Amino acid sequence: MLFRIGDKVKVKVGPDRGLRGIVQSVAGKMLTIREVDGKRLLSATTAELVNFSLAARKAWLSMPDRHVGRPKGSKCCNRVSVTLRIDLELWQEFLKNEKSGVIQNRTDTLNRWLREKLGEIRAEK
Secondary structure (H helix, E strand, O other), X not given: OOOOOOOEEEEOOOOOOOOEEEEEEEXXXXXXXXXXXXXXXXXXXXXXXXXXXXXXXXXXXXXXXOOOOOOOOOOOOOOOOOXXXXXXXXXXXXXXXXXXXXXXXXXXXXXXXHHHHHHHHHHHO
16 A cells, blocks of 8 residues: 555645645545644545655655665754654654644754753752
8 A cells, every 4th residue: 555644745736736745544546634723634545645754754764774764963953863762652742642633843852841941950950
């Protein structure tokens, strides 16, 4: 199957042309798409959509050893990659909210939550 629940797609024809969303359900060639902002659901056929997630899956299958990302030494922003150990149950709940569209951007959300908590800690001092 080319389309999977959770795939990121874009409508390529009709009045909703250009709309981006996430696949919520698949029934043969009919899919239910949740708009990226989560405001509405729409139905579309597989022929009416561009599947960005499928393109990414194909790219990884065809070029699994290629180097990705920015070249070492190039710095474009003031960020650092961090590895965290998060309880499995907590992470699964986070992913469920991300998949449903409640959490739009993982990085922005985690940064905001950390800022809020650090602000609380500063206020208590």
